[in-house]
Amino acid sequence: MTTTLIRNATLVATMDDDRREIANGAILIDGSRIVSVGTTGDLVATAEADDVIDATGMVLLPGLVNTHHHFFQTLTRAMPAAQDANLFTWLRTLYPIWAGMTPEAIQVSTRVALAELLHSGCTTASDHTYIWPNGARIDDQIEAAVDLGVRFHASRGSMSVGESKGGLPPDSVVEDEAAILADSRRVIEQYHDPKPGAMIRIVLAPCSPFSVSPDLMRESVAMARAYAVHSHTHLAETLDEAYFCQATFGRSPVELCEDLDWIGEDVWHAHFVHPSDDEIIRAGESHTGAAHCPSSNMRLASGIAKVGQWQRAGMRVGLGVDGSASNDGSHLLAEARMAMLLQRVGGDPAAMSAREALWLATRGGAEVLGRDDIGSLAPGMMADLIGIRVDTLPLSGGAVHDPLAALVFCQPQNVDFSMVNGRIRVADGRIVDLDLPALVTHHNRVAVALARGELAIRTLH
Numbered sequence: 037m038t039t040t041l042i043r044n045a046t047l048v049a050t051m052d053d054d055r056r057e058i059a060n061g062a063i064l065i066d067g068s069r070i071v072s073v074g075t076t077g078d079l080v081a082t083a084e085a086d087d088v089i090d091a092t093g094m095v096l097l098p099g100l101v102n103t104h105h106h107f108f109q110t111l112t113r114a115m116p117a118a119q120d121a122n123l124f125t126w127l128r129t130l131y132p133i134w135a136g137m138t139p140e141a142i143q144v145s146t147r148v149a150l151a152e153l154l155h156s157g158c159t160t161a162s163d164h165t166y167i168w169p170n171g172a173r174i175d176d177q178i179e180a181a182v183d184l185g186v187r188f189h190a191s192r193g194s195m196s197v198g199e200s201k202g203g204l205p206p207d208s209v210v211e212d213e214a215a216i217l218a219d220s221r222r223v224i225e226q227y228h229d230p231k232p233g234a235m236i237r238i239v240l241a242p243c244s245p246f247s248v249s250p251d252l253m254r255e256s257v258a259m260a261r262a263y264a265v266h267s268h269t270h271l272a273e274t275l276d277e278a279y280f281c282q283a284t285f286g287r288s289p290v291e292l293c294e295d296l297d298w299i300g301e302d303v304w305h306a307h308f309v310h311p312s313d314d315e316i317i318r319a320g321e322s323h324t325g326a327a328h329c330p331s332s333n334m335r336l337a338s339g340i341a342k343v344g345q346w347q348r349a350g351m352r353v354g355l356g357v358d359g360s361a362s363n364d365g366s367h368l369l370a371e372a373r374m375a376m377l378l379q380r381v382g383g384d385p386a387a388m389s390a391r392e393a394l395w396l397a398t399r400g401g402a403e404v405l406g407r408d409d410i411g412s413l414a415p416g417m418m419a420d421l422i423g424i425r426v427d428t429l430p431l432s433g434g435a436v437h438d439p440l441a442a443l444v445f446c447q448p449q450n451v452d453f454s455m456v457n458g459r460i461r462v463a464d465g466r467i468v469d470l471d472l473p474a475l476v477t478h479h480n481r482v483a484v485a486l487a488r489g490e491l492a493i494r495t496l497h
């Protein structure tokens with residue numbers, strides 16, 4: 037195993053149980069794991085390393101953890117017809133375009149989203165793709181994630197209730213439920229790695245309780261539990277959804293999920309903007325998780341999630357940038373800043389601190405994904421970490437007072453250094469081994485063809 041010593045960091049923000057912040061810090065890594073964390077003086081005196089990395093001028097943090105995304109939507113950012121629409125109108129506008137995606141579209145959009153995430157400090161990403169037209173498969177995403185070296189929780193998402201059955205999506209983009217379950221089983225057996233340090237895990241993720249049948253919701257979570265994989269869906273995002281659920285099922289979205297057994301330590305919901313106070317208490321008691329997506333909630337005018345109330349109730353809470361058609365970016369550090377600012381809009385300037393926002397982006401996200409091997413810098417944890425220079429123009433006059441808080445209060449920066457599983461992925465601000473201009477050119481070409489309806493290679497099933 038190769039040992040690496042990263043030293044001379046302005047600050048190491050460990051996000052460990054004591055929330056230690058170490059000035060002039062250092063981290064010793066052996067292979068894919070962290071061996072020790074301390075001051076540069078202590079580690080240089082006690083440890084010898086094969087490689088030494090100088091982190092002068094940088095704050096080091098655990099790699100950020102993204103808990104909700106739809107990578108494919110990078111192809112449909114800022115679409116004019118969906119710019120000023122609420123969720124349901126936005127979906128109806130975009131579904132027919134997404135119906136034309138191909139395996140190439142899934143691959144190139146996954147690479148773009150993961151590249152953006154890496155630049156923004158993310159080292160573990162969860163994606164929720166729920167539309168698999170024209171032969172697209174989760175395999176296309178996993179291949180891209182392995183290539184980029186990001187730790188990846190891939191959701192086998194799904195939709196099965198189309199317009200003809202009273203659902204929202206057009207019939208052309210929904211799948212047969214037996215086929216969804218069969219493919220879910222296939223991808224778990226082929227890819228899910230339950231071991232500590234896993235680079236790939238599978239999640240089962242029907243898009244929402246109103247885009248699949250109650251039977252599929254039940255069977256999906258039962259299959260997930262049989263394999264000990266986690267389950268994820270959108271829940272209580274908008275008031276429109278609450279009205280729809282009341283009219284269709286005679287209960288609230290959260291009550292519906294409780295009836296379907298979609299609660300617990302192996303379940304997390306995206307958004308959770310409109311639960312009742314009692315529903316938040318029950319979600320806390322069951323230790324259900326939630327992905328807070330502040331930019332998307334603002335973009336679609338969905339509302340302000342009661343994040344502090346979730347935490348006090350005992351819910352697991354992480355951050356998500358959400359899909360790139362409702363953000364329309366994948367900058368996870370910027371999302372931490374949005375989370376901090378949005379919680380204050382209600383009138384309390386102390387509603388969320390910069391450190392709390394970073395905690396949600398690291399430890400919180402790890403807990404939401406069910407991982408105790410990432411999210412902090414401590415002996416035995418996986419070597420997922422980022423470095424951000426603080427001797428730069430946007431942080432000038434800020435980091436000298438509080439280098440950690442300045443990362444959130446000042447304009448969010450891209451990382452200068454990133455390591456995932458002990459492997460350097462970003463050096464000097466650039467992703468290692470990636471031709472970024474070529475990727476952007478390819479992605480734009482696919483995005484234009486998709487919008488023109490020229491991409492699909494064969495008729496939809």
Ligand SMILES: [Zn+2]
Nearest residue numbers: 270306358359
């Ligand atoms: Zn979403």
